[in-house]
Amino acid sequence: MAQEVHVFAPATVANVACGFDTMGFALNRPGDEIIATFSQTSGITISIEGDHGKLPTIPEKNTAGVAALALLEKLGETRGIHLHIIKGIPIGSGLGSSACSAVAAAFAVNELLGRPLTRKELLPFALAGEAIASGGAIHADNVGPCLLGGMVLVRSNKENDTVNIPTPNNLFAVAVLPDLQILTSEARAILRDEIPMKDAINQWGNLGGLVAGLMKSDYQLIGRSLVDVVAEPYRSRLIPGFETVKQAAMNTGALGCSISGAGPSVFALCEGDATAFQVASVMEAAFAQHGIKSTRYVSTINQKGTERFR
Structure with a gap:
């Protein structure tokens, strides 16, 4: 042992x-x-x-x-x-x-x-x-x-x-961490206790579409489904420049862009590493426009999870 x-x-x-x-x-x-x-x-x-x-x-x-x-x-x-x-x-x-x-x-x-x-x-x-x-x-x-x-x-x-x-082999993720800190308790407190039925239906449809898109390697379906009507409209208020960052990612070819967990990190999914690195650059630059330094990560979907070094 x-x-x-x-x-x-x-x-x-x-x-x-x-x-x-x-x-x-x-x-x-x-x-x-x-x-x-x-x-x-x-x-x-x-x-x-x-x-x-x-x-x-x-x-x-x-x-x-x-x-x-x-x-x-x-x-x-x-x-x-x-x-x-x-x-x-x-x-x-x-x-x-x-x-x-x-x-x-x-x-x-x-x-x-x-x-x-x-x-x-x-x-x-x-x-x-x-x-x-x-x-x-x-x-x-x-x-x-x-x-x-x-x-x-x-x-x-x-x-x-x-x-x-x-997940598709050519699916890449970008995560950009701005020099901000958001407490999970704060991010949860800002959410609604109840959501309208129409929002629930939209969210269920998007989640089903995302799962189907991933399993079918349908990048267009993945992109159409990466829409959050439950948490993002509220949590985005805690991240200065979020809309600018998201729009920059989408304009550069990201399939979708949203908040990672409770924030402040913002993620994007992309088809191909070339697009992913370009998206990472423009997201970092967009935060900089708001005077916020950030750190970017570009990654495939890690299929191994936790692993032993030795």
Whole structure:
């Protein structure tokens, strides 16, 4: 049995425009790393780098710690484990930072213990960690793709029922992170408690169209379906320059453009890497027009999810 395990868990884009709380996909970069080792201290101990001192090292208050503790309890494991977390995803970025740490911890501990559970069996433990960052709410649209890879549809958060949706080989994602921070609680508070039936019908149609477009490699259908009438009209108010950024992406050939998770990151899906790099450039430039620095990422849909370095 290994005495040390080093894993990488990728950033994710949740909601994917029309799939509020039900859809997400994994990127290749950025991501979090965790090094798990056996410890002489019982339970879970944590050290962190790259978080600028923002995250707690008390396991019960840390998403990675909660996930690891839940897994140890399930397995009846009494040996102590130390988790060294290397944060590569900025906190509050809308790229699944808290979910990524929870997934990485559950995956690393499972590997360290000889892989007693399958990858999909780790989902509830990662969700337990993610829940403390989202006020107790359980949403698998970040955790699912981070753990499993690919494009993930969450049929039921309550039942942890997820489905991987195949994606076209030439589908590329752009994620642009502006130098802003939006709290998930703030982004949720701005949403309506109820939505009109006509909006619900539009959203259902778009989500169905997106799934069909992905499965059929129908880029035009994917583009027509990447429309959010539930969250984007409200959350976009929290992102200065959003409309300019979105219009620049669409004018440059993006299939669609919307908010990644709760924001402030903005994502676009594109056909081909050439278009994706052009879209990334104009989105970054559009933020700059509003005096906002940003970081861009161009990625295929990461089909591997969380993986072990060694």
